[in-house]
Amino acid sequence: MSWKSWTTQIFLVCHLFLKTCFTAEFEISVPREPPVAILGQHVILDCSFPVGKAWDLDRTVITWQRGLEVIHSFYYGQDQLDRQSPHYDKRTSLYHSEIERGNASLRLERTNLGDSGDYTCFVSTMLGTQKKTFQLKVAAFYPEPRQNFTVSPSSLELLLTSQGGYPQPSVQWLDDRGDDVTSDIVTNISVDTLGLYSVFSTLTIQKPPNTTFTFVLKNKDLGQEIRREINLHFDKTGSDAVLPVVLQDRCRWLVFLPTCFTAEFEISVPREPPVAILGQHVILDCSFPVGKAWDLDRTVITWQRGLEVIHSFYYGRDQLDRQSPHYDKRTSLYHSEIERGNASLRLERTNLGDSGDYTCFVSTMLGTQKKTFQLKVAAFYPEPRQNFTVSPSSLELLLTSQGGYPQPSVQWLDDRGDDVTSDIVTNISVDTLGLYSVFSTLTIQKPPNTTFTFVLKNKDLGQEIRREINLHFDKTGKNEP
Numbered sequence: 181m182s183w184k185s186w187t188t189q190i191f192l193v194c195h196l197f198l199k200t201c202f203t204a205e206f207e208i209s210v211p212r213e214p215p216v217a218i219l220g221q222h223v224i225l226d227c228s229f230p231v232g233k234a235w236d237l238d239r240t241v242i243t244w245q246r247g248l249e250v251i252h253s254f255y256y257g258q259d260q261l262d263r264q265s266p267h268y269d270k271r272t273s274l275y276h277s278e279i280e281r282g283n284a285s286l287r288l289e290r291t292n293l294g295d296s297g298d299y300t301c302f303v304s305t306m307l308g309t310q311k312k313t314f315q316l317k318v319a320a321f322y323p324e325p326r327q328n329f330t331v332s333p334s335s336l337e338l339l340l341t342s343q344g345g346y347p348q349p350s351v352q353w354l355d356d357r358g359d360d361v362t363s364d365i366v367t368n369i370s371v372d373t374l375g376l377y378s379v380f381s382t383l384t385i386q387k388p389p390n391t392t393f394t395f396v397l398k399n400k401d402l403g404q405e406i407r408r409e410i411n412l413h414f415d416k417t418g419s420d421a422v423l424p425v426v427l428q429d430r431c432r433w434l435v436f437l438p439t440c441f442t443a444e445f446e447i448s449v450p451r452e453p454p455v456a457i458l459g460q461h462v463i464l465d466c467s468f469p470v471g472k473a474w475d476l477d478r479t480v481i482t483w484q485r486g487l488e489v490i491h492s493f494y495y496g497r498d499q500l501d502r503q504s505p506h507y508d509k510r511t512s513l514y515h516s517e518i519e520r521g522n523a524s525l526r527l528e529r530t531n532l533g534d535s536g537d538y539t540c541f542v543s544t545m546l547g548t549q550k551k552t553f554q555l556k557v558a559a560f561y562p563e564p565r566q567n568f569t570v571s572p573s574s575l576e577l578l579l580t581s582q583g584g585y586p587q588p589s590v591q592w593l594d595d596r597g598d599d600v601t602s603d604i605v606t607n608i609s610v611d612t613l614g615l616y617s618v619f620s621t622l623t624i625q626k627p628p629n630t631t632f633t634f635v636l637k638n639k640d641l642g643q644e645i646r647r648e649i650n651l652h653f654d655k656t657g658k659n660e661p
């Protein structure tokens with residue numbers, strides 16, 4: 181058969197099947213950040229998988245492992261614990277009634293320090309097979325510190341003790357100017373036979389100025405912070421009636437220990453950059469601690485980008501004199517929520533110029549702090565359009581998706597799943613608004629039956645457009661449409 185007659189046949193008889201699917205592949209989900217179990221309590225290790233209509237419990241395999249050590253297995257519709265490691269004996273369970281909803285989470289009872297480490301969730305169903313590994317941390321809170329005073333004729337010694345936490349804490353002492361004086365303090369951290377840490381921190385004062393020391397113990401895995409402020413007032417005039425002992429120079433130590441177990445004034449902003457959808461509103465979260473002594477009229481909230489003011493609030497109301505014109509009539513605070521520590525900013529009708537670093541500044545009677553975080557603005561790519569061009573010698577398929585943000589990644593896969601992107605011409609252009617358009621052209625000269633998959637990803641939005649193109653060529657066909 182001549183080339184020309186063959187291509188004529190393509191034109192007339194080739195059958196093109198275009199599956200317009202818009203779904204992701206079989207992908208299980210596990211925690212992105214290591215979950216933290218509290219020592220001795222149970223923890224749920226999350227793992228979920230996609231289920232479809234064709235799903236069948238009897239053909240589902242769920243296995244939890246640590247390396248080669250089996251923690252829990254499930255297949256033939258029931259738990260299979262023959263190969264379970266003794267370390268996990270009678271401590272594991274799955275949520276059987278939830279498996280049909282794609283829940284492969286493992287419940288682990290009575291956690292111990294040996295449970296920390298990497299866990300692998302393996303799931304296999306009729307729809308696919310995948311495993312993913314993540315880390316579990318086990319941690320124990322440090323208890324309220326105990327205080328032992330030792331007063332000698334020449335000095336006052338204060339020992340703070342907190343026993344049985346995990347992991348190793350950071351310990352700091354600050355003086356009344358907020359400077360770190362940790363190096364002047366003797367701190368011993370020891371490990372007991374169970375692997376738990378104990379802190380012994382001794383403050384020794386030889387000279388008697390009125391002064392304040394602050395003990396700060398942090399357990400980073402649990403976000404625990406123990407802060408103990410110790411105010412030492414030195415009263416030269418007192419009699420030796422009250423507390424604790426008279427020093428040699430006939431002066432008396434008065435020790436006030438507010439037994440506070442609270443964090444310092446610490447505002448919270450998003451840890452991961454929030455993503456606004458272009459043209460829609462977004463809430464930039466910022467919250468601050470409020471106490472009983474809190475007063476709205478003495479609260480200042482300011483949102484800025486560098487020196488540019490976005491929104492200010494003080495004397496109990498919005499103050500927009502210095503607001504940047506870029507944000508005119510687009511910002512608001514949740515006034516009724518401010519008393520609950522909500523300083524979040526609502527920004528209307530977002531545009532690409534809104535992306536960047538935002539600073540939330542809050543000052544109240546309890547403290548002052550500012551924190552900066554990044555806002556991303558993104559736009560979904562629309563469903564791609566397809567233009568076919570059939571010439572005597574080739575078939576050309578152009579896929580077009582216009583008006584997304586940020587720049588996407590574009591990939592073409594062949595029927596073996598190999599990347600054939602380099603054989604394809606893809607143009608990505610930016611329009612006057614800053615939005616991206618994708619033009620991707622697949623040209624086929626030879627006629628095997630084959631499958632190409634177009635994959636466009638917008639990472640900020642987690643958007644994935646997947647278009648599978650099956651090309652079937654029917655050589656036996658006649659010259660009929």
Ligand SMILES: *[C@@H]1O[C@H](CO)[C@@H](O)[C@H](O)[C@H]1NC(C)=O
Pocket residue numbers: 224226227228275278283284285
């Ligand atoms: C599985 O179900 C349990 C119990 O309802 C729940 O606590 C857990 O979060 C679920 N896990 C997932 C991944 O949905």
Ligand SMILES: *[C@@H]1O[C@H](CO)[C@@H](O)[C@H](O)[C@H]1NC(C)=O
Pocket residue numbers: 327328339341
């Ligand atoms: C602290 O004092 C208590 C009694 O008040 C005592 O039982 C304990 O052993 C002391 N702790 C240390 C570390 O010296």
Ligand SMILES: *[C@@H]1O[C@H](CO)[C@@H](O)[C@H](O)[C@H]1NC(C)=O
Pocket residue numbers: 366367368380
């Ligand atoms: C702390 O360590 C020092 C030196 O290692 C030791 O002399 C002291 O007794 C220890 N103190 C406590 C409270 O364990």
Ligand SMILES: *[C@@H]1O[C@H](CO)[C@@H](O)[C@H](O)[C@H]1NC(C)=O
Pocket residue numbers: 389390413414415
């Ligand atoms: C220390 O505090 C006491 C009582 O609070 C006060 O009477 C005294 O004047 C203070 N001394 C100094 C040196 O500030």
Ligand SMILES: *[C@@H]1O[C@H](CO)[C@@H](O)[C@H](O)[C@H]1NC(C)=O
Pocket residue numbers: 463465466467514517522523524
């Ligand atoms: C503040 O209040 C708004 C409206 O109720 C809410 O959407 C937002 O999440 C709150 N922000 C914080 C940090 O609580």
Ligand SMILES: *[C@@H]1O[C@H](CO)[C@@H](O)[C@H](O)[C@H]1NC(C)=O
Pocket residue numbers: 566567578580
């Ligand atoms: C695709 O075809 C349509 C008409 O079917 C046309 O309007 C459009 O301009 C074509 N797109 C490109 C990029 O050639």
Ligand SMILES: *[C@@H]1O[C@H](CO)[C@@H](O)[C@H](O)[C@H]1NC(C)=O
Pocket residue numbers: 605606607619
């Ligand atoms: C893509 O870019 C090439 C070279 O820059 C150009 O020749 C072609 O016309 C472009 N195609 C589209 C669809 O914009």
Ligand SMILES: *[C@@H]1O[C@H](CO)[C@@H](O)[C@H](O)[C@H]1NC(C)=O
Pocket residue numbers: 628629652653654
């Ligand atoms: C291509 O597909 C058609 C119909 O699906 C089939 O009849 C033909 O045998 C296939 N050709 C090859 C080379 O696989």
